Amino acid sequence: MNASRLIERLIALTVLATALFSPPLLLIADRVGPGGLSWLPLYLFVAWGLVIGLMAWLMEHRDQE
Amino acid sequence: MRHDLVVLTVAFGYLALLFVIAAWGDRRAEQGRSLIGSPTVYALSIAVYCTAWTFYGSVGRAAQHGPSFLLIYLGPTLAMLLSPFVVRKMVRIAGAQRITSIADFISARYGKSAGLGALVALIALVGITPYIALQLKAITLSHAVLVDYPAPPALRLAAAPFWADKSFWVALVLAAFIILFGTRHLDASERHEGMVAAIAFESLVKLAAFLSVGVFTVFVLFNGPGDLLARVAATPELAGAMSLETVPGGALGWVGMLVLAFLAFLTLPRQFQVLVVENVDERHITRASWLFPLYLLAINLFVIPIALAGLLLGTGGDPDSVVLTLPLASGLDGLPLLVFIGGLSAATGMMIVETIALSTMVSNQLVMPLLLRFGRLPRATRRGLAGRLLAIRRVAIVLILLMGYLYHALVGDAYSLVTIGLVSFAAACQFAPAMLIGLYWRGANRLGAALGMTAGILLWAWTLLIPGFAQSGWLDAGFLADGPFGLDWLRPYALFGLEGWDIYTHSLLWSLTANMGLLVGVSLFTRQGPLEQTQAALFTEAMHPRLAQASLWQGQTSRGELRALLDRYLGAAATARVFADRTAEDDDQPAPAALIAHAEQALAGALGNASARVLIDSVVRGEALDLEAILGILDTTSETLEMNRRLEQKSRELAHTSEELRAANERLRELDRLKDEFVAMVSHELRTPLTSIRSFAEILRDSPDLPEDKRARFLDVVVRESQRLSRLIEEILDLARLESGRLALSPRRLDLVELARHSVEAVQRLQEERGIALDVAIEVDDAPVIGDPDRLEQVIINLLDNAGKFAADEAPRVKLCLVRHKAHYRLSVEDNGPGIAPEERERVFEKFHQIERSDDTPARGRPRGSGLGLPISRGIVAHLGGRLWVEDAPSLGGACLVMELPEAPADKETPAEPATS
Numbered sequence: 017m018n019a020s021r022l023i024e025r026l027i028a029l030t031v032l033a034t035a036l037f038s039p040p041l042l043l044i045a046d047r048v049g050p051g052g053l054s055w056l057p058l059y060l061f062v063a064w065g066l067v068i069g070l071m072a073w074l075m076e077h078r079d080q081e
Numbered sequence: 082m083r084h085d086l087v088v089l090t091v092a093f094g095y096l097a098l099l100f101v102i103a104a105w106g107d108r109r110a111e112q113g114r115s116l117i118g119s120p121t122v123y124a125l126s127i128a129v130y131c132t133a134w135t136f137y138g139s140v141g142r143a144a145q146h147g148p149s150f151l152l153i154y155l156g157p158t159l160a161m162l163l164s165p166f167v168v169r170k171m172v173r174i175a176g177a178q179r180i181t182s183i184a185d186f187i188s189a190r191y192g193k194s195a196g197l198g199a200l201v202a203l204i205a206l207v208g209i210t211p212y213i214a215l216q217l218k219a220i221t222l223s224h225a226v227l228v229d230y231p232a233p234p235a236l237r238l239a240a241a242p243f244w245a246d247k248s249f250w251v252a253l254v255l256a257a258f259i260i261l262f263g264t265r266h267l268d269a270s271e272r273h274e275g276m277v278a279a280i281a282f283e284s285l286v287k288l289a290a291f292l293s294v295g296v297f298t299v300f301v302l303f304n305g306p307g308d309l310l311a312r313v314a315a316t317p318e319l320a321g322a323m324s325l326e327t328v329p330g331g332a333l334g335w336v337g338m339l340v341l342a343f344l345a346f347l348t349l350p351r352q353f354q355v356l357v358v359e360n361v362d363e364r365h366i367t368r369a370s371w372l373f374p375l376y377l378l379a380i381n382l383f384v385i386p387i388a389l390a391g392l393l394l395g396t397g398g399d400p401d402s403v404v405l406t407l408p409l410a411s412g413l414d415g416l417p418l419l420v421f422i423g424g425l426s427a428a429t430g431m432m433i434v435e436t437i438a439l440s441t442m443v444s445n446q447l448v449m450p451l452l453l454r455f456g457r458l459p460r461a462t463r464r465g466l467a468g469r470l471l472a473i474r475r476v477a478i479v480l481i482l483l484m485g486y487l488y489h490a491l492v493g494d495a496y497s498l499v500t501i502g503l504v505s506f507a508a509a510c511q512f513a514p515a516m517l518i519g520l521y522w523r524g525a526n527r528l529g530a531a532l533g534m535t536a537g538i539l540l541w542a543w544t545l546l547i548p549g550f551a552q553s554g555w556l557d558a559g560f561l562a563d564g565p566f567g568l569d570w571l572r573p574y575a576l577f578g579l580e581g582w583d584i585y586t587h588s589l590l591w592s593l594t595a596n597m598g599l600l601v602g603v604s605l606f607t608r609q610g611p612l613e614q615t616q617a618a619l620f621t622e623a624m625h626p627r628l629a630q631a632s633l634w635q636g637q638t639s640r641g642e643l644r645a646l647l648d649r650y651l652g653a654a655a656t657a658r659v660f661a662d663r664t665a666e667d668d669d670q671p672a673p674a675a676l677i678a679h680a681e682q683a684l685a686g687a688l689g690n691a692s693a694r695v696l697i698d699s700v701v702r703g704e705a706l707d708l709e710a711i712l713g714i715l716d717t718t719s720e721t722l723e724m725n726r727r728l729e730q731k732s733r734e735l736a737h738t739s740e741e742l743r744a745a746n747e748r749l750r751e752l753d754r755l756k757d758e759f760v761a762m763v764s765h766e767l768r769t770p771l772t773s774i775r776s777f778a779e780i781l782r783d784s785p786d787l788p789e790d791k792r793a794r795f796l797d798v799v800v801r802e803s804q805r806l807s808r809l810i811e812e813i814l815d816l817a818r819l820e821s822g823r824l825a826l827s828p829r830r831l832d833l834v835e836l837a838r839h840s841v842e843a844v845q846r847l848q849e850e851r852g853i854a855l856d857v858a859i860e861v862d863d864a865p866v867i868g869d870p871d872r873l874e875q876v877i878i879n880l881l882d883n884a885g886k887f888a889a890d891e892a893p894r895v896k897l898c899l900v901r902h903k904a905h906y907r908l909s910v911e912d913n914g915p916g917i918a919p920e921e922r923e924r925v926f927e928k929f930h931q932i933e934r935s936d937d938t939p940a941r942g943r944p945r946g947s948g949l950g951l952p953i954s955r956g957i958v959a960h961l962g963g964r965l966w967v968e969d970a971p972s973l974g975g976a977c978l979v980m981e982l983p984e985a986p987a988d989k990e991t992p993a994e995p996a997t998s
Contacts, residue, residue, distance in 0.1 A: 023166055030162045037155045037339060039332040046325040053313060054324035057148045057385050064151075064158065064378055071162055072371040 022074075029070055036063040085228050088421065092224075095422050096254060096429070099279045103262045106278030116278045118361055120368030125281035126355045127373045128288075130157060130346065131380055132212075133219030133428035134502040136287055139381065141400035143388035147327030149338060150384060153502075154377040156342025164356075164370045166624075167347070170520060171357045172366070174623045179686035183353040183512060184442040188691050190519045190620045191527035192613030195691035198446035200531060201512060204538050205350050205442055206481070207546075208508025209435060213485030215501040216428035221248040221489075223424045226402045227417055230409045248489060252482040255432055259482075260475045263437040273437065277359050280434060283426035288380050290423020294404055295383020297416060298390045302407065306386065313389055323385065330583030337586025344513040345506035350438035351431060358438075432482070440477035445689030448473050453695055470687065503585050504545050510589065511537035514597045522604075523621045527613055529603035537596030540576075544588035548573045612694070638701045640672045643680050646700050651687055659683050677701060759928060766809060766948075770802040777802075812949040816928065819956035826869040826960055830985050833864035833873075833906050837899055840877040844885075848895065853885050856896040864899060864906040865985040868961045876954040876965075880910040880978050883950060887914035887976065894973055904984050905963075911970035911977035922967040926955050951978075958982070 035041060037060070045059035106116045117123070135153070142150040160167075171186070180186045184205065188198030224247060262276045303309040313319050328335055346352055360366070391403035394410065404424075408416040449470070514537075515530040548561055564572040574584055576591050609617065640660075647656040659679055672680075677697065684693035777795045781787070787795075818824040841857055848855050877897075884895040894913045899906065917925060928949060951965075958965040963982035970977040 026162060026165060030159060033159055033162055037159070038336060042325065042335065043332065048324065053310070053319070056325060057151070057323050060148060060151055061378070061382070064155065067158065067162070068371050068374045068378060071374070075165070075367045075370055
């Protein structure tokens with residue numbers, strides 16, 4: 017994979033992560049769950065883990081190419 | 082009861098362990114077997130980001146402000162996603178320019194400006210000192226909690242003399258540690274490998290300690306996460322905890338904090354130190370870009386459960402101490418000690434790296450330029466100035482830690498941990514525009530950067546720092562509500578009447594707007610100096626593959642002068658390294674450009690870029706390359722690259738074409754060979770009947786007294802062979818016509834059923850004579866196709882004839898089927914012979930191909946074929962839009978030849994004519 021394509025992918029991932037971590041999507045997740053707690057922390061951790069997983073895949077996968 | 086002595090022994094024992102690790106790391110580095118040459122160690126060293134603030138403060142913030150504590154870690158995650166090109170570019174530049182700190186970086190970017198470097202160093206000192214104080218506060222507080230629990234921690238700092246204050250001694254011990262491992266080399270751009278190894282170890286310790294408390298809380302204090310959640314659900318006061326409503330400033334505050342953490346992660350002096358200066362290998366960034374965010378996720382995993390447990394169990398006291406009071410309240414001894422050590426790791430790690438970064442800035446950006454300007458440097462001594470420089474740095478380390486201690490002792494009580502940290506973050510953010518914009522926009526200039534940063538830091542001070550002093554009682558807090566001198570629009574927390582924002586987002590908005598606005602605006606309307614232009618080009622084009630800095634100097638000096646300069650400032654050993662491969666030459670010779678560049682780099686690594694440039698300018702006559710020359714180099718190299726690329730493409734095309742040509746040539750040779758073969762084959766085939774005709778005719782001519790019956794039989798042979806000869810010639814002509822496309826076919830609509838029956842009749846008698854059983858299975862009533870009836874009949878007869886030849890010797894059978902298949906009619910002829918192997922199936926359609934019979938006897942007078950029947954048949958069928966192929970016989974077990982012809986369109990008004998007309 018060439019360098020400019022990698023940069024494009026990284027920027028796309030950053031935009032995705034920013035969208036996941038910012039208000040419009042956040043407000044959707046910010047609902048009170050069964051225990052009186054908000055779903056927000058769970059959503060944040062899941063989204064965070066997803067972004068890290070994608071990044072790991074992107075960087076380590078590239079090494080093998 | 083935990084004895085104070087035990088706690089102190091463990092704490093100092095831990096610091097001693099750090100000494101050992103750092104010493105080991107330095108030893109290994111000297112031996113060339115680096116301990117830190119791994120991306121994992123690099124990622125762990127970046128985790129110096131997680132300070133005592135993370136360790137104790139996150140839980141406190143989660144308890145008070147819900148999930149907003151996560152923003153401090155989501156921002157760096159975003160930054161790390163971009164690190165493979167942003168941080169990589171910074172590392173590349175730092176390597177080429179021997180950058181020693183963020184102040185050096187910004188100073189070098191804007192024309193090696195000493196003033197700008199000093200400004201950055203001052204801002205860092207003012208902005209970061211509270212952060213160091215915060216770490217001291219955390220250590221002291223956690224120690225007090227550990228020793229005094231369950232009584233509230235005795236923390237009356239101001240009342241006690243400083244020698245009774247443990248944080249004072251912690252500061253001194255750390256100063257000793259940092260002096261030992263942070264100032265071993267003069268060259269600050271050389272890595273502090275031992276220190277980095279110790280930092281990575283500390284990152285592991287604090288992670289393990291925090292996870293231990295988390296596991297203890299969730300699985301020992303409660304029966305797993307389910308139990309904890311159930312207890313929370315049963316507590317109405319906790320309803321709505323962890324929602325966005327608890328975040329200061331709501332959605333807007335959320336975004337502000339995210340931006341704050343994102344920028345601060347890249348601009349905090351200690352982060353710049355570990356990310357850029359201490360980076361051993363650019364490739365480590367690849368792994369760290371996801372491993373470090375993973376570390377952040379892991380260390381935050383249990384923050385919310387611990388915070389909730391603290392709220393549920395109400396251990397009392399400061400929410401910042403819940404991590405410690407939870408295990409203490411359970412009466413444990415070991416775990417609280419582990420937590421204390423974890424917190425100590427977090428705090429000391431930050432203080433070590435931050436102090437090294439700041440002391441380098443102080444010595445290189447503040448003290449050295451002043452000494453150079455006022456000529457206060459002593460004349461050359463035997464050790465040069467190296468010892469003096471290191472002494473400056475050591476004094477700076479002690480002073481910085483003492484400043485942190487003072488801040489802690491005087492102001493520290495008024496703030497919670499997070500508040501102090503965020504104030505420092507906002508200060509560090511003021512470096513972001515000059516650094517990040519300067520990294521990508523060549524037009525950004527020194528005046529813009531200086532004015533922008535000044536305005537930014539003044540606004541920061543007005544909106545965050547001074548109100549903080551006011552709140553801690555140093556100033557009259559009245560101006561917070563009414564503004565200074567009653568000027569309402571200058572209220573620090575609502576500048577220009579902007580109300581209702583949380584204080585950090587508010588401060589960040591005004592300071593960054595002013596900072597960026599001035600940087601961009603002033604840069605657009607003022608000019609850059611020549612050196613500024615050069616440096617701007619070198620920074621923005623840093624990733625350019627052919628950019629070698631060595632060729633950029635064009636000034637002139639003698640080698641002797643250069644040697645004297647280095648000798649004076651770096652000492653003999655460093656000078657010898659620079660001149661390593663050039664000792665043999667004469668000192669009166671002019672120094673080559675590469676040597677001048679090398680000397681400047683060596684000076685920059687020790688003294689900072691600005692001072693190095695001043696010193697080099699003092700001995701070199703003439704200028705460095707200006708912007709034009711650099712752009713020229715960049716352009717020519719990019720032109721060369723482009724040419725190379727085109728050349729490569731052309732040569733690839735050429736190789737491709739020649740490959741095609743070779744293949745075509747190969748094909749032609751093959752065709753030529755086939756033609757020769759064909760001619761030989763035809764001659765052979767023609768000669769056989771001709772030979773027998775000739776020999777029998779000669780016998781008839783030479784033997785007039787041959788018996789009548791013999792004569793008749795010989796004449797019969799001559800006639801039969803003549804027929805065979807003319808049939809062969811007919812076939813060869815057919816084939817030639819087919820291949821040249823001149824075969825005259827007269828296609829028309831006909832009924833294949835009728836044609837098949839007719840053909841069967843034609844061969845039936847002959848087959849019966851040979852004892853072959855011929856079955857016919859026609860499953861359709863009529864089969865309208867377009868074809869030449871004579872030619873098609875020739876094909877069918879040929880198929881039947883062939884099948885008869887290859888049917889089994891015992892009870893030979895042949896079967897003809899005609900079926901409809903989709904919009905086609907399929908006529909198949911099968912036999913019960915040995916069949917044709919799959920790999921032979923296409924070859925039977927080659928000219929003169931003869932199937933080898935195993936017994937090789939033309940049994941029962943079956944004549945040999947010419948080997949042209951099937952190729953001709955396939956040619957005819959193909960001309961009529963059909964196909965002819967071989968497959969396994971479905972019912973008789975031998976070979977099966979299938980002819981497929983498309984159904985004639987129905988709209989043909991003329992009815993099918995008899996094919997046998």
